[in-house]
Amino acid sequence: MSVSMSMELITSCNCNTLQFQRPFHAVASSFSLSQAHFPHSLSTRNYHTLRFHPPLPTSPSHTQSLSTTCSVANDSTLILIQKKAMDIAPDLKGTSIFLVGMKSSIKTSLGKLLAGVLRYYYFDSDGLVEEAAGGESAAKSLKESDEKAFCESETEVLKQLSSMGRLVICAGNGAVQSSTNLAFLRHGISICVDVPLDMVAREVIKDQSQLSDSEIYTSEAYSEVLTQLIALHEEMRGGYGTADATVSLQKAATQLGYDDMDAVTIEDMTLEVLKEIEKLTRVKKLMEEAARPF
Template sequence: MKVVQLAQQLRPLVGHSRPTTICHHLKPRALANNNHDSITQFDLSLTLKRKAAEISPDLKGTCLFLVGINSSIKSNSAQLLAEALRYYYFDSDSVVEEALGGKDAVRSFIKTDLKGFRDSETEVLKQLSSMGRLVVCAGNGAVQCAANLALMRHGISIWIDVPLDMVAKQIVLENFQLPAAETINGSYSEVLTQLTAIYEDSRNGYATADTTIALQNIASRLGYDTLDAVTTEDMVLETLKEVERLMRAKKLMEEAARPF
């Protein structure tokens, strides 16, 4: 299977001593207002660097899986999170597309063998979840299968909750590139309707995540007048704080379970 072959190529790369933000032979998905194929570079603030350094020892290379409706906010957050932690970044949809031969091949595969395509998604998550020091931007298909949800339990799962109307605007106005498995197009209202259907199919899976980072909550907490004011760094800093909280709770539970 091509997915297994690709996974075998990923293992030596992830085992390299100097993590990069993304696998070099896979192109990062185009970000909003940025269609470059090169690796996205981030200028990390001192606050972000310090928080990442604080939690890294307790994290011990645990993988982080970001779920939620596909958007530039989610993918940007995943890439900056990887950069801050000095982790590798992978987009599971991109890995599947690479393994199956590109976007056109994926669309054809879905029409002729949907189960086979879903099995490919599971195989990718199986391989990635067995590694360490990864931030994985998981596609919507990842949360629609019990086996996939179980695989993500090997790490920490985080729901990046972005309002659907913002995502619809990204797709219509900013030409945000969706994975081949999602054929969303049309006017703003049509795109919003399609996104809502995906959300309803995936919501129960999103809800199984270990924690939720909601854009609206961050904007409210920081006193922003609009949701657009929330930066990628705001999202990642909040994510790091939540991961720190989860790791602290886990540590307390482990200590409480120790015999006297």
Template structure:
């Protein structure tokens, strides 16, 4: 299966460098056999949750303007670009409007190319409907398509990829993510469910009718989350909407912007590149 046609949307994509693994740790094939205790998705009020976890005062922080945040994101991206050296970024986590918007913003700030792995799988299968049919009729063939897409994406640099759940549900795919930096974008399941109920266009992809209730969507997403959570947790770093809201002193998760998340992701990437640089320096012979 080829995805070259998608890459040709940008004429310069043919010049993207071939990548070597960002880190060399091995993924244990048995990592998915570890029992995961389901956790409830009914959250405590955010202010109470923040005060319990970090003692922060949720009412004290003033919100930074979007213009200032956009400038901060661009400046941070410029700061880390030399050390990043074209390493691709893979965003894992539940499919959501936040994750998609974040991926596009990061790609723009880093001057990278943006791709959604699920969209590429659908395109290779002949469209969304054909991909759904393939998944039902031949799940192994569908998983092979996901792996082939990841294999091609991971061989290139200067990409921001919103990775689908298939990317974290096999040791082979997790190993491919090692060719870049993986970040778990942790958006609360109930927030994702609310967004999908509002934007009903995403429901058919979950095999749910456009009239599905919030509770039906939440139940479906909660099951999917628990199945993929073990894979999410193998990411190089995690950026949580809920934790970031606490840090910023926001009372409402909806106040966390894409720019807030992008800045936090870039900070995590900066930490990872520094650690890698230190390890490389330590490994050099005297």
């Protein structure tokens, strides 16, 4: 059995943006997922069209860290972030940003702040898959009863998101588990957010909802959770390695002269992501100029 899903794109204006591999002409203001043709195992549910209305991009001056480990930065760092975002915007040209890596509040908070300073819209791909299935429990049932259909729903969400511009997408691990999904990430810029697994393990113990149903760890023992996270990370390592760039919390702490990685702020990490995006857009621009005929 397979999942057939349709996503309607509603544009609020006619804007031309440029993806890294191909042009497109759509800026997302809202879109819907239709659950009219879910597998028979879930066909008894009263599925309907769900609309997702992303909030208007937020001002970074009102952004607070959602991480339980990262601190809140001072205003000077926020000013640097805003300036860097303005500097790279002309070359970025609305290209979407995909964040991959182990799910954590640091990755989520980084994504939301990045969307705010770039004036982009923020989405979590796992959240969209769950909404399309009818909620967390329905998504878990679908994965357990028909894993192929669940994977197809992940692919469909990524396919539709990759066709739009001006998005920051926190991508789930399904995004790096197949060549098809990885190809969709190439429509934008992919950044791997590398957070130490011991920090992720502490988060999981405190709040297991930080991970999707497919990755929930029932144990409350730190050592057991860490062991499972290490195994999961090893399984995903190859996919994470395909990202255009990696931003490491540990490396950021070293560069900033912090002995304690907890001292690294979401704003610090966001600035590092913007620097990597700047490098990538600069290289692309140089390559385009080199390819022009004299």
